[in-house]
Amino acid sequence: MKNNKILYVSFATALLLISCKKDTLVEVVDVPDTPIVKIEQKGGKPSDIKAIEGAFSLYVLPFDYNALEPDFDAATMELHYSKHYLGYVNSLNKFIVGTKYEILELDPILRNLNLSDAAIRDNAGGVYNHNFFFEALAPKSGGEPSGSLLESINKDFGSFDEFRRQFVETSNRLTGSGWTWLVSDKTGKLKIVTSANNDNPLMKNLGISGIPILNLDMWEHAYYLKFQNRKREYANTFFSVINWEVAEKRYEAFSKSARVTASAQPVQSVEVTAEPVKHVIQEKPKQQENSVDEFQ
Numbered sequence: 001m002k003n004n005k006i007l008y009v010s011f012a013t014a015l016l017l018i019s020c021k022k023d024t025l026v027e028v029v030d031v032p033d034t035p036i037v038k039i040e041q042k043g044g045k046p047s048d049i050k051a052i053e054g055a056f057s058l059y060v061l062p063f064d065y066n067a068l069e070p071d072f073d074a075a076t077m078e079l080h081y082s083k084h085y086l087g088y089v090n091s092l093n094k095f096i097v098g099t100k101y102e103i104l105e106l107d108p109i110l111r112n113l114n115l116s117d118a119a120i121r122d123n124a125g126g127v128y129n130h131n132f133f134f135e136a137l138a139p140k141s142g143g144e145p146s147g148s149l150l151e152s153i154n155k156d157f158g159s160f161d162e163f164r165r166q167f168v169e170t171s172n173r174l175t176g177s178g179w180t181w182l183v184s185d186k187t188g189k190l191k192i193v194t195s196a197n198n199d200n201p202l203m204k205n206l207g208i209s210g211i212p213i214l215n216l217d218m219w220e221h222a223y224y225l226k227f228q229n230r231k232r233e234y235a236n237t238f239f240s241v242i243n244w245e246v247a248e249k250r251y252e253a254f255s256k257s258a259r260v261t262a263s264a265q266p267v268q269s270v271e272v273t274a275e276p277v278k279h280v281i282q283e284k285p286k287q288q289e290n291s292v293d294e295f296q
C-alpha cells in the first residue's frame with residue numbers, strides 16, 4: 001500500500017513537471033524587433049569629403065545626403081558616399097601607382113584592363129560604377145525619360161513600365177554583390193545586364209559588353225540600412241530618384257558618336273581607344289583620416 005502511495009505521488013509529480021514544461025514551451029514572450037544599427041551622421045556635406053592625394057578625386061555629389069529623402073535615406077547616402085565610395089577612390093589612388101595604368105584615364109583603364117589585375121579591376125570598377133551611379137541621382141526626379149531614350153525603351157521593351165518591371169526583377173534576382181545596367185549595343189538597341197562585384201560593361205571578355213546608360217548599385221551597403229532584404233522595394237524606389245536627363249544625354253551622346261562612326265571612311269570602332277591620356281591635373285586634395293582599405 002505504502003509502495004502504491006509512493007508510486008502515485010511520483011506519478012503525480014511527474015505529471016506536474018510535464019505540465020509545467022509544456023506551459024513553458026507554449027509561453028508567449030515578447031521578441032524584440034531586429035535591432036537596426038544606428039549610424040552616426042556627422043552632418044557634413046559631400047563636398048567636405050576628399051580622397052587621398054592621387055590621380056583620381058571624388059565626384060562631388062551636388063546635393064546633401066538627405067536630399068533624396070524619403071526615397072533614399074540620409075544615413076545610407078552618407079555611409080555610401082563618404083565611406084564606401086571614398087574607399088574605392090583612395091584604394092585606386094594607392095594601387096595604381098607604378099602600374100601600366102597609371103597614365104590612363106578611367107575609361108581606357110577599364111577597356112584595356114587585364115582581368116587578372118585584381119586590385120585595379122575591383123577599385124577602378126568601383127570608382128567608375130559609383131561615379132556613374134551617383135551622377136544619375138537627383139532630388140525631385142524620377143518619372144520617365146524622354147526623347148530618343150524613351151523611344152528606344154518603348155521599342156526594345158514594349159513600354160516604359162515593362163522596362164521598369166524587368167530592371168527591378170533583374171536587380172532582385174542578382175545574387176551577391178553587383179550592379180544592374182541598362183546598356184546599348186552599337187546599333188542603339190537597349191538591354192539589361194548585370195555584373196558581379198565591381199565589374200562593368202566596359203571590361204572585355206565578361207560577356208556583358210555594351211555602352212552604359214544607367215546603373216544601380218546592388219551591394220548591400222547601398223540599401224540594407226533602410227530596406228534590409230527588400231531588394232525589390234529598393235530597386236523600385238530607385239526609379240523615384242533617377243535623373244533621366246543624365247541618362248538621356250548619355251544615350252544621345254552615344255547615338256551621335258555612332259552616327260559619325262557609321263558615316264566615316266573607313267569604318268571605325270565606336271569604342272574609345274586606349275590613348276595614353278594624362279589625367280587632368282586636379283586641385284590637390286587635403287589628406288583624410290579614412291583608411292584606404294576601410295569599408296570595402
Ligand SMILES: [Fe+2]
Binds near residue numbers: 080222
Ligand atoms: Fe556602392
